[in-house]
Amino acid sequence: MNVRNVERIEGDYSALPPGYAESDEDRWVPEHGKSVYRSSFERDRARLLHSSSLRRLGAKTQVVSPDVDDFSRTRLTHTLEVAQVGRELGRQLGCDPDVVDGACLSHDLGHPPFGHNGEKVLNELAAGIGGFEGNAQTLRILTRLETKRFHADGRSAGLNLTRASIDAAVKYPWQAHQAPLRQDGARSPKFGAYEDDLGVFDWMREGIEGLRTPMEGQVMDAADDIAYSVHDVEDGIVSGRFQLGFLDNDLQRARVIQTTQEWYLPQTSEGRLDEAIARLSAADSWVRESDGSRRSLAALKNMTSDLIGRFCGDIYDATRRAHGGQPLVRHEADLVVPTETLEEIQVMKGIAANYIMASREQMPVYTRQKDVLTDLHSLLMDTKDRFLDPQFQADYRAADDDAARHRAVIDQIASLTDGAALEWYATLVHGKPVVNRLFA
Structure with missing residues (x-):
């Protein structure tokens, strides 16, 4: 490897x-000249910050729909928090902080309207053309849909980020048929590239053997899990859905453990998850009851800060013990997440899942969201390119076959924010005035 191990002056x-x-x-497309003021990786991060795809995350569901209240996180605020956590952890390990930051800013760009529920619906609608996966859609956005540079033949090269930045953003560096087997023998549903994006995928992975993710991508993934686990619990408490004191009740605690097993850690025993809850709740900063006052909100914020510091510190210490003090970058090392830390993070996610995502009151919302996307998909397929935005209309017209035309429709729907999907549904499907809320 031709590496310049020199300090920047x-x-x-x-x-x-x-x-x-x-x-x-x-x-992917060579660019002549380098900035004397910014590194290539800093330029990558700037391109991401100025992208329309990043801006759209401000109106896309994280856990609670963006129009429910003014406090809960959107995909954008979650992304910015992931970037802060990942940048600091990556910097301490020796990663270029802008590569990690860029991966974190990219990690949710491919999510469609209505969060994971929307992703599930689009995957069903696109089953005949290779499915839909938010991470594969992220690669597509970075290298095709969010355009800054073009190939000589007129094809879009997307934002034309560096190889290191794209590689770090691809959480699952394989196609659907290459996905690792789970413990139940089935392939993971997660993958990072569609068939017609293999050109850039193969370029990005030149010289890399196997399916491993680079260190910067592993840091991004850990930061995502940490931010997700801690902040979703904070949002759930502030929005009045639950209190952490509920876990002092044996039945409530058992339900959280069951949800954690079903959603995240099916092979982990109830006893180990119960011990993880006990460790977390023993912390001085653990907030059992919150009344919405400034003092209680401050206590919640201190708890989230302590948890982030706890999880990052445990991961940093374990990784350093395994690899020593040298810079840990690209494909030279792996992040080490201690088993107990992983269980604590997943239990936190299980708390939010139990009281928010898996709650019965959400089911009518999910059904309604599915109807919106399904009906909108049917209309756009029937009307061909008539209602597509200009960039997707161009993709539709340039397509060589029905599968490519179908993919252009899926790309269009995936690009919509929650509000835009509802607006298109109301005006195009039903010819009614725009509604601002799902149940307005």
């Missing part, structure tokens, strides 16, 4: 940080 951003190779800076 003030005013010179052409030197790569320790551990990175010149090929890591390559772009």
